Amino acid sequence: MAALPPLYPEWLGDRIFTAKHGARFPYVVGEMARGLTTVRMVVEAVRAGCLAFYGSAGQSLAVVEQSILQIQSALDDHPHAWGCNLIHSPQEPQMEEQFVDLFLRYNVMRLSASAFMQLTPDVVRFAAKGMQRDASGAVRRARYLFPKISRPEVAKQFMSPPPEAMLRALQQAGQLTAEECDCAAQLPVAESITVEADSGGHTDNRTLTSLFPAVAALRDALAVEHGYAAPIHLGAAGGIGSPGAVAAAFALGAAYVMTGSINQSAVESGLSEAGRAMLAKADVADMAMAPASDMFEMGGQVQVLKRGALFPQRARQLYSLYQRYEGLDAIPAAERESLEKNLFRAPLEEIWGQTRDYFLTRNPQIAKSGEESPKVRMALVFRWYLSMSSRWAIEGIADRQADYQIWCGPVMGTFNRWVSGSVLEPLENRTVSQIAWNLLEGAAVISRAQQLRSMGVQVPDAAFNYRPRILQV
Structure with a gap:
């Protein structure tokens, strides 16, 4: 045929x-x-x-x-x-x-x-x-x-x-x-x-x-x-x-x-191993948009993992406060206390001190702007949390797992479903080479099945369901 x-x-x-x-x-x-x-x-x-x-x-x-x-x-x-x-x-x-x-x-x-x-x-x-x-x-x-x-x-x-x-x-x-x-x-x-x-x-x-x-x-x-x-x-x-x-x-x-x-x-x-374990449990609907550290003031967002983490809603809370108030001192006492207890785990003035010292060596002009403007100071303090949350995920800080910021899209859930029950389901088998080779091999198999189908050959549905295996190329 x-x-x-x-x-x-x-x-x-x-x-x-x-x-x-x-x-x-x-x-x-x-x-x-x-x-x-x-x-x-x-x-x-x-x-x-x-x-x-x-x-x-x-x-x-x-x-x-x-x-x-x-x-x-x-x-x-x-x-x-x-x-x-x-x-x-x-x-x-x-x-x-x-x-x-x-x-x-x-x-x-x-x-x-x-x-x-x-x-x-x-x-x-x-x-x-x-x-x-x-x-x-x-x-x-x-x-x-x-x-x-x-x-x-x-x-x-x-x-x-x-x-x-x-x-x-x-x-x-x-x-x-x-x-x-x-x-x-x-x-x-x-x-x-x-x-x-x-x-x-x-x-x-x-x-x-x-x-x-x-x-x-x-x-x-x-x-x-x-x-x-x-x-x-x-x-x-x-x-x-x-x-x-x-x-x-x-x-x-x-x-x-x-x-x-x-x-x-x-x-x-x-x-970190803890972060990778969280990713391995993700499904296609386990992601959310959250404020971005590098574009916080402009309203920029990033897509992150929400399953097992409170980071997305906590980050959105910070952006809401930034929109509503002109500085840290304007935040109501109850909300400020909650921030210091649950998100920052330190007085906000202490966080500002750390942030100011960081920018004094990296970019003194930003530190100066924070000193002069309460609004800028608030943004820099809030960006401290957004920045640290990704570092906690990388370093695997155990008592900060709820605050992990892990960047990923719905494809993580697609990938987990594809490898479920296969040799690539265990994290220890997920090497970058095996991931790449299996995706490419599978794409070639699926492309070939579609070529046959386009020529009138009756191709079973299973031909489009390539299963991961250990490959040597």
């Missing part, structure tokens, strides 16, 4: 993409902030044939520097198939500059840029640095940017050449050469755009089936408008936690897929 050639997991995505980035599989282990995507996870993922990004967001420059050195030492035979994360820092824009300086100094060739709503000079600087023309006159990149986007208008900025005024300002500041600026004006800021649907952490809660086609159509129009010679590869992220989801992403036209939430339950994750 039909004849089909072989279908290998390596062939599911765009082979130009995998060749360009030194990966065997069209699969990216995404960055998870505060080192949740650890050095160990990056190394193991790259050795398994994947591309991986270290979770540098929320880490100090010194920690990130040491982590880069460790990765470079461990992956001297795979120098290109990894990168770091650069997160937008609207409250501390100087941090973007300092991190880009660090990445350039250590010749990090790939960055996954997250939470950006518009281009910033330092993102453009990284993308353009080292560009030059070859003997034939074609522009060649030295570095690659992987922006994570959830809105077409943001994607358009990264899929277009950088604004001329921004390039010239960078040249005048001595941060780019004239040749680098001229080359950058011929290419999109990024050639790999990660289309991020509903996900853990910062998310717009979009669905992949609505967002991806919109960005793909925009990509095609911009390629014609600007006459790009090289393709812009679109990746799919958010909700990637089952073979069916991986197969669907490639069917939409994704060049690669990126996983995030599910890798937090892997043995190489930086999340």
Whole structure:
């Protein structure tokens, strides 16, 4: 009735993409902030044939520097198939500059840029640095940017050449050469755009089936408008936690897929054992939106685990107080006492003292603003709780388990249901390589079953239900 050639997991995505980035599989282990995507996870993922990004967001420059050195030492035979994360820092824009300086100094060739709503000079600087023309006159990149986007208008900025005024300002500041600026004006800021649907952490809660086609159509129009010679590869992220989801992403036209939430339950994750155990019990409805520490004043939110934790409602309580009152002293005595007893476990003035001391060394201007403005001081104190809650989850502080902030999307529940009763249900078997290989193998099996079905072959439903197993590739 039909004849089909072989279908290998390596062939599911765009082979130009995998060749360009030194990966065997069209699969990216995404960055998870505060080192949740650890050095160990990056190394193991790259050795398994994947591309991986270290979770540098929320880490100090010194920690990130040491982590880069460790990765470079461990992956001297795979120098290109990894990168770091650069997160937008609207409250501390100087941090973007300092991190880009660090990445350039250590010749990090790939960055996954997250939470950006518009281009910033330092993102453009990284993308353009080292560009030059070859003997034939074609522009060649030295570095690659992987922006994570959830809105077409943001994607358009990264899929277009950088604004001329921004390039010239960078040249005048001595941060780019004239040749680098001229080359950058011929290419999109990024050639790999990660289309991020509903996900853990910062998310717009979009669905992949609505967002991806919109960005793909925009990509095609911009390629014609600007006459790009090289393709812009679109990746799919958010909700990637089952073979069916991986197969669907490639069917939409994704060049690669990126996983995030599910890798937090892997043995190489930086999340504590207690946090990983909480994730392993999660179902698809066990998530909630909560105020974000880095965008608290602007009302930014992140998606987190709510099963077994009181963090979401406690964080929303803090934001409600921030909206209603002009400072800590304006909070009614009963509510303030409750905060000090249940959330902060210390007087609010003591928390402010700790926060002020922290910013005096990190960013004195923020400390000064807190001293001068009661409203700013209240926001900084509340952000202390939001920041510490993720640290407690990473460190596994037992008496703070109810306050754990664990970033994840509904896909964690999908993944748990898929691995239930299989070899990947026990946490000790959830390695980043086995997760990746099983998702890819399963996606290939499901894609092949669908190909047979499209040719008129009666395929049983069980053919679309790939079960995890221990794989060697």
